[in-house]
Amino acid sequence: MKYINRYLHKKILVLGLAKSGVSAASLLHKLGAFVTVNDKKPLSENPEAQGLLEQGIKVICGDHPIELLDEGFELIVKNPGIPYYNPMIKGAIEKGIPVITEVELAYQISEAPFIGITGTNGKTTTTTLIYEMLNAGYKNPLIAGNIGTVASDVAQKAGEHNTIVIELSSFQLMGIDAFKPKVAILTNIYDAHLDYHGTKEEYINAKAMITKNQTEDDYFIYNADQEIVARIAESTRAKTIPFSTAQVLNDGIYVKDGAVFFNGEQIIHTSDIALPGEHNLENILSAVAAAKLAGVNNDAIFRVLNTFKGVKHRLQFVCELNGRKFYNDSKATNILATTKALAAFKEPVILLAGGLDRGNEFDELVPSLKNVKVLITFGQTAEKLERAGRMAGIKTILRVDNVESAVPQAYKQSEQGDVILLSPACASWDQYKTFEVRGDIFIEAVHKLK
Incomplete structure (x- = not known):
């Protein structure tokens, strides 16, 4: 890591803990800053805060006292999940205190270049594919961000011979200043997180931040089939690499005659790709482009695509039981993700769906339910999803308490040849701490x- 002096003897507030806050606080302390940590969880229930206290870091727990902002902080590092309308953040901005996220710190100390991936859907699969391809090509990748380890932890261990492959959310990107990936990928943009961003325009602007600081020496891989994304590509200074599943591109990556081509060179036949789902083809195209830019050979790329069957909780095949195939797509936290999951199957589907009610209806899901023979709902959105199911003409619609009780009910309603799919179309937070917890409960059930 680079031992920078910019934070030496500076007063810095780390707002909100979780893994990223703990990492940021420890790193800043190591760099000689006077760090104060503020977290809403009481100290007695906060082992992370207790650990920082033992390092000699000042810790304030239990609430977010606004008067803290009068203590002369020169920087705030906020947890990405804390929105900008939070009174502490609003107050800091009014006082002219810079606010960043931990990803910016990781960039400032890193000796390794970054490949950054963002988008509404497909981030995790794309990030994992790139990591696997670079690994197969002996390019010494490290994986960071929303998938894997906190970025500033990874950056402390990375050297010039490494490449950090990082999944980035819009929340993280809103808090960058100088962060500049060598290769940036924007998979797609759809309506999401509007409860955090307020407007779709702000959400789009946050995603566009991934290429804000790129120069002519960098690369921007983008979805040429989406007008919103293509417009962002028009304003970047980086070299652009478009990808498309619908059109042949002169200088990009695309599908033609059942094969993937990069700049006119055939990489792999789509029939040799193990990962199911049309939507995953977009993820594959952007990942292959990034791997090729990193110097990975076609044999290594082929080996990964020929064997990689998906990421846990992302259309993950769980098992086959008495002729029924079970898939865990708990990461499908919006309508679009569930639409794409349903499109991956030609077999009759028993769909398990429901979760946090963010105020939207599910009319957009109706056309994708034509292959669903049974709909099993749970959570806050159960009634809304049942309405969509009736609109789609689904004859059997059942409501259960939770994912665990949905599984035996789904099996009871199923026949040989059916797919039983958890693809909730909603966030998990009404019943489960994370989508991972929800998915693990499904797998266990x-x-x-058996």
Whole structure:
């Protein structure tokens, strides 16, 4: 890591803990800053804060006292999940205190270049594919961000011979200043996180931040089939690499005659790709482009695509039981993700869906439900999803308490040849701490059927 002096003897507030806050506080302390940590969780229930206290870092827990902002802080590092309308953040901005996220710190100390991936859907699969391809090509990748380890932890261990492959959310990107990936990828943009951003325009602007600081020496890989994304590409200074599943591109990556081509060179036949789903083809195209830019050979790329079957909780095949195939797509936290999951199957589907109610209806999902023979709902959105199911003409619609009780009910309603799919179309927070917890409970319930 680079031992920078810019934070030496500076007063810095780390707002909100979780993994990124702990990492940021420890790193800033190591760099000689006077760090104060503020977290809403009481100290007695906060082992992370207790650990920082033992390092000699000042810790204030239990609430976010606005008067803290009068203590002369020169910088705030906020947890990405804290929105900008939070009174502490609004107050800091009014006082002219810079606010960043931990990703910016990681960039400032890193000796390794970054490949950054963002978008509404497909980030995790794309990030994982790139990591696997670079690894197969002996390019010494490290994986960071929303997937894997906190970026500033990874950056402290990375050297010039490494490449950090990082998944980036819009929340993280809103808090960057100088962060500049060598290769940036924008997979797609759809309506999401409007409760955090307020407007779609702000959400789009946050995603566009991934290429804000790029120069002519960098690369921007983008979805040429989406007008919103293509417009962002028009304003970047980086070299642009478009990808498309619908059109042949002269200087990009695309699908033609059942094969993937990069700048006119055939990479792999789509029939040799193990990862299911038309939507995953977009993820594959952007990942292959990034791997080629990193110097990975076609044999290594082929080996990964020929064997990689998906990421946990992302259309993950769990098992086959008495002719029924179970898939865990708990990461499908919006309508679009569930639409794409349903499009991956020609077999009859028993769909398990429901979760946090963000105020939207599910009319957009109706056309994708034509292959669904049974709909099983749970959570806050159960009634809304049942309405969509009736609109789609689904004859069997059942409501259960939770994911665990949905699984045996789904099996009871199923026949040989059916797909039983958890693809909730909603966030998990009404019943489960994370989508990972929700997915793990589904997997455990499936294995109990055995």
